Amino acid sequence: MRRDDYVSGMYFLSLYVLAAVVQSIVIFQIDFQIYQLSSFSQWILVLAAVLLVGFAVVLKYFHHKGFRAVFILGIISMAGQLLQLTSFYVAFLLPIKELAPFYPPLTVLSLALAFVYGLGLIFSSAGKNYWLKVSGIFTLIATGLAACLLIWSWVEQPNPLSPELIKFNHWVTLVSSLLPVPLIVLFYKELSMLVRSKETSVRSKVSESFFALGAIALLLILILGINLATESYGVTHVSERTKAIAEPFETRRFVNEDGDTLLYRLLLPKYYDPGKRYPMVICLHGGAGWGTDNIRQFDGSLFARLLANTANREKFAAFVFVPQCPPGSSWGNLPDLPAIDSLVFESIEALEAEFSIDQSRLYVVGHSLGGYGTWNFIGKHPEKFAAAIPVAGEGDLKQAENMLEVPIWAFHGANDRNVPVSGSRDMIAAIRKAGGNPRYTESPHGGHSWDIVTDTPGVLDWLFAQKRE
Template sequence: MTIKPLSKEFYSFMIFFLSISCIMSVIQSTALVIIGSQMMGLQSFDTWMWLVLFVIAVTDGTLIRYLWHNDYRLAAVACLMSTSAVLTQHVLILNRELRVFYQEHYHVVASVLFATAVLCGLSLVFTKAGKKRWLRLGGTITVLVTLLLAITFVLYFQTGEGGTKLLIDKTSRWISLFGILPVVCFVIHFRLENKRLAVTDNAPAQTAPALIKLAAFLGLLFLGFNFSVEALRYSRPFKPSAADLRRSKAMEDYHFVDKSGDSLPYRLLNPLDYDSTQQYPLIVCLHHGGAHGKDNMQQLSADPAPFLMELPTRTKYPAFVFMPQCPKGLGFSGAYGNASVDSLVFRTMRELLGRLPIDRKRIYVLGISGGGYGSWHFASVHPELFAAAIPICGGGDPQYGPKLVNVPIWAFHGARDKMAPVSHSRDMIAAIRKAGGKPKYTEYEFAGHGIWDKVGNEDIMEWMFAQHKE
C-alpha cells in the first residue's frame, strides 16, 4: 500500500518549528551553563517556560503525526510517551501548587524523563524509522546524551562531597548542550524529505499554521530576548554599590579554611561599642540565592543583612553578626539532595565560638528564601545549638518536627509565593505542633516571595533576643 505523502506546507511547518526549537535549545542550554539552576529565579523564567512548553507541544506533535502517517507506529508511540513526560515536567514546574509535588518527587520525575527519552531514541534506531539515516542518527544521539545525563544525575545524588557535586553539576550542564544535535538531525531529515516531494499544486497557505508560526516567532523574539538578557546580566561579575562598600567597611572580611582546603568567605560584624570582657549573642544571618558567590560582598546587601547592620538595630540589640557567603552551586540546607555548605558553616561557627566572647545560650539563626531553608535546616540538625530561629519563606524536612519542639521558632511565608511553596513552611509548623511544640507562624495572605519589608516591620528582634537556652 502506497502512503500518500504529506504536503510541502507540512514539511515547511515542521522545519520552521524544529529551527525554532534549535534556537531555544541554544538559549536555554547556554543559560544553564552560565548560571545553572539559578535561572529558575529569573523574573522572565515563567513566561519563557510557557513559550518552551508551547513550542515543544507543537514541534513534537507534528513529529508524531509524521511518524504515524508514515507507518512508524512504534516510534510514534514512544515519542508520544517522551513528549508527555516532558510536558508534564514543565507543567509541574510552572504550577505553584504542583511544584511542591515536583520538588518532593524529583527523582521519580527525572527517572521517567530519562526512560521515555531513551525509549524514544531507541525507537528511531531499531524500528522501521531507522531506515531513515538522519532519524536513526538523531535517535542514537538522543540515547547517548540521555544516558550520560542519567549517569551524572545518579552520581550527583550519590556523592556527599560538595566539590565533587559541583564538578558533576557543571559536567551535566555541558552535556545538556549536546541535546541540540538530535534536533539538527531532524531538521536535515525534513529538509531532504521536502526536496524529494514534488510540487502538486499551488494551494495558498492555511491561516492557522501561519498564525501559529507567527506566534512562535514573536514569542522567541521578545521572550527569548528578555530571558537571554536577564541571564547574561545575572552572570556578570558583581559590582558593589556605594552602599555595599560603606557596609563592608563596618565589617571584617574573613575566609575560613579547613584541613581539607575547603574555604568559606564570611563577614563578621562586632557589637556596637564592643567590650571584650562581656559576652554577646551571635546572630547567624543566611542570605538568599541571589547573593551566592565568593566575593564576600554580595551577602551584605541581601536581606536581612542591611536591617541587622542599621544603627538603631545595633544600638538596641548588640550582638556578633556572622554572615557566611554560600558559593554558587551550593546551598545552606542541601534540600532535595543538592550540594550544601552547611558543614563548613558549622565548622566556622565552632572556630568563632572558640575565640570570641559569645553567649552560647543566645545563638540565633535567621534567613530568607535559600537562607530560610538554611535556617530550618540548621535548627533541625543542631537544635541544641540555637536559642531561636526565624526562617523566612523557606522549608525543611517535617521528620525533624519532634527535634524542634523545644526550639523557639517564628516562621514567615507569603501565601502566593511562587519560588518557595508556602506548603513548605506549613508542613514544618504542622509537624512541630503535632509533636507538641508551639512555634509562631505568620503567613501573609496576599504576598508572594518578597516579604522582607513586611517581616522587617514585625517585632522579630525583640522576640528573638527574649529567647535563650536554659
Template sequence: MSTKLDSKNIYNFANFLIGLFIVLSLVQIIVEALAGYRFYLFSPYYEPWIILLTIVTIAVMLVLLWYFRTKNYRIAFIAFLISSVTSLAFTLMAYLALSDRDLQKSVPWAFVILLCTGIIYSVSLFTSKTRHKRWLFWVGAIGFSLELILLVLQLWALNTDNAAVPIIIGKVLLWILVLINFNMIFYILNFKEELDLLKSEAKTEPSNLFTGIRVGLGIVSLFAVLIVLNVATSEYAWEKGKVARSKLMVGDFEAKIYVNAQNDTLLYRLQLPKDYDSNKEYPLVVNLHNGGGVGTDNLIQLDATTTAQLLSTAENREKYPAFIFLPQSPTNNGFGGISDDPGVSGLVFEAMDQLEKEYNIDDKRRYVVGMSTGGYGAWYFIGVKPEKFAAAIPICGGGDPKMAAKMTHIPIWAFHGKTDKSVPVHLTQNMIKAIRKAGGSPKYTEFSAGHLIWDKVQSTPGYLDWLFAQKRPD
C-alpha cells in the first residue's frame, strides 16, 4: 500500500480524533464550571476520565507530529513537540498537586510556561512553511491571539492583591479555553483539504485497525461523558443548595459578630445549651467548618460543620448539653495550619474569651472539632493554644509534627480516610507518630475511604461519649 493511500486512512482517523478531542475538552470545561475541585477530589470517576482525555490528547499529538514530519514542516514539528511535552508535564503536575498543597503553589506558574510554549507553537504556524496552508495559518493566528490574552490575564491574576480579580479572571479563562478548543476545527478543515487533494488517487480500503479504534473510543467516550456530566450536575446542585440547607439548620443557632479593638471581625453562630442555667457550667465545643463553609454570610458554615449538626439534634442536646460555637472563615486559609497563614484563629480565641465573660462556660471542658480545612484548624489550635483545650477531634486534616510536643497531654481522637486525595492520609499519620514519639497517647481511626468520611465518623461507637468525658486536670 502506498504512502498516499495510507495517508487517506490517517487523515480520516485524524479528523475523528480531533473531533473527539474537541467534544471531550468541552465536556471537561463544563465539568470544571459546574463542579470545580469537587469532581477532581471526591469523584471516583476522575482518574478514568483523565486517563481517557490524556489518551485522546496523546493520539492527537502523535497524528499532528506525523503530519508535520511527513510534510517536512520542521519548525512546526519542533515547536509542537516542545508544546506537547510541556502540556503532558503540566497535566501530570496538576494531578499530583491535587494532593500536595506545596505543589499547588507552582501550578499557576507552570500554566504560564505552558502558555508560552503554546504561543511559540502558534507563531510557528503562521510564520514558517505551514503559513501556506490556510487553515494551519488560522490555527496559529487565532491561537496566538487567544493564548496571549490568557497569558496576560494569568499574569495579572498572579500579581494582584485584589482577591476578587483572580475569581473574575478564572471565569473569563473558561470562555477563552472554549474558543481555543473550537480553534481545533481548523485542523479538521486542513485534513479535509488534504483528503480532497488525494481524491484523484486510487481508492483505498478503510483500515480495520483505525475502524476498531474509532468504535472502541467512541463507545467508551460516550459512556464517560454521560457519567461525568451526571456527576458534575449533581455537584452543582449540591453547591447551589448550600444556602437552602443551611437555612433549614439554623434552629437555635444565633448569628453573632465579634469585633476586636483593631476592628477585626469574626462572624459566628452560637447555640446555647438546652434550658441554659446561668448557675451551671457547660462545656464549649468549637466546630471548625470544612472548605464548603468559607464565606461572609454567617450562614453556610452550618451546612459545612457536621459535628455541630449532630450535636444540635434534640436527643444529643439532651444528652450532651453544651455551647456549640461555629466561627466562619472568609478565606480558604481557614483557621490556621495551612501554609504559614494563621487564618482567623486569633479572632476565634478572642471570641472564645469574650463568650466566657458572657456565659458560664467550663474552662476545663473546651473541645475543638474540625473536618478538612477545619481539621487543619483543629490540629493548629491545640498546637498554638494547648492550654485552652481539653480534647480535640481532627477529621481528615493535617498538622505540623514540630508542634507535637505541645499536644502530648491533650486527649486526641483523629480520623482519616486511607485513599483521601484532598488531604493525604500521611498528614494525620505523621502527627500521630510524632505525638506518640513525644510521649502522648492519641487515638487514631483510619477508614478504607476517601475524603468524605463524615458518615463513618458519625457511626463510630462512643466517639461523642469519649469527647464529653474529657476534662482538663486542675
C-alpha cells in the first residue's frame, strides 16, 4: 500500500461520512420527504459512488494485509448493498413500481451480508487489528439497529408510522453514516507509520486519477449538497404566500374512537347559509404537503389554492376540505406507505353531520400523492363521489370496474419522471375497457407539475357541474 492509497482512502471515506451526516440532518428535518426532492436522486448516486471508491481502497488494504476472509466477505457485502440501493433507486426514485416488491427482501439480504462481514472483522485474522475489530463491532451495532427498525416498521403496518419509529429511523440513519470512521482512523494510523519510517512513494497514474476523481466528487457533493439544503429549507419553511392562502381556512382536527387524529383545514362557502346545501371538494395534497403543522398541505394542493381564490369562491360556493397526511403515510394505492384513507372517510362523515353538505356533490381531487389517493378513494367508495380529478397519479387496475359510474377527468404529463405517465394511461384504458367513459388530458411535454390543469380551461366548471344520482 502506498501513501497515496491511504490518503485516497481517508479522503473518500471522510467525504462520504461528511455527506452522509448532511443527509441525516436533512432527514431529521423533513423525514421521508427527502425522497421527493428533485436533487435527491443525483445526490444518492454520487454518495454511493464516493462510498464505493473509498471501500475499494479498504478492500485493497485487506488484500495487501492478507485478510482473505474479510476481503471476500467485504466484496459480497458491498455487492448486497449495491443491489439494495439499485432496487431502491429503480423502484422509488425513477420510479418503476413493479420492482418495489424486490426492495424488502434485498434489504434483508443486505443486512444479513453486512452482519456476516462484521463478524468476519471481529473473529477472523483481521480482528487482531484493534481498529478493524472496532469497525466490526460498529458494523454489528448498526446492522442490528437497522434490523430492529425493519421489524418495527413491519409490526406497525398497515398503520401510519408512529412518531417514535420515525425518530428511531433518524438515529439509525445517523449511526449508519458514521460506519467508516474506524477505517478512517486505521488508515491515519497506517499513514503515520509510513511517515515515521520515511518510506517514499512515487505517485502513479492511478493515484493521479484518484485525486482527480476526488476533486470531481467534492465539487458534486458541494453543488448537490447546497441544492439539497435549499430544497429542504423550502419544505421546512412555509412561505408567506402559503400562509396567506391558508388564512381563510378554519384550523381543525378529527379524532376517532380509537384516538387516531387527522389534522385538516376547512373552508366554508363564502356566504354560508345552514338552510342550503353545498357541495364539498376533498383536496388531497401531494408529497410537498406531508407534515403535522396543518398548513403545509397547501404547498401540495393546487385545487385548494384555486378554490381559495376570491373569484372562484364567488363563482363556486362550496366547502373545501384539505386534510394533511402525516409523514410516512399515504392516501392509498402506495403499498410501501400505510394509508389513512379510512380516517379521512370518518372525518367526512363527521363533517356531513355538522354542516349542510350536499352528499350528492362530493368531489375528490389530488396531485401526485393526492392523485394516487384520488384513484384509491373512488376505487374503494365510488358511491360517495360525484366526480374525481386525479392528476399525475396511479390507481389499482383491479378497481377499474368500481369506477364506471364516477365522472373522471384525469391529467398527466408525458415526461413525468416522478410518477410514470403509464399510471394514468393504464387506469384510463382499464376503465374504458370495462365500459366506462373517463376524460383524459395528457401534456406531450409536461412533467410532474399541475400546470397541465391550470393550462386547461373549464376544469372547475366541469367539476361543479357533476352530480350523483
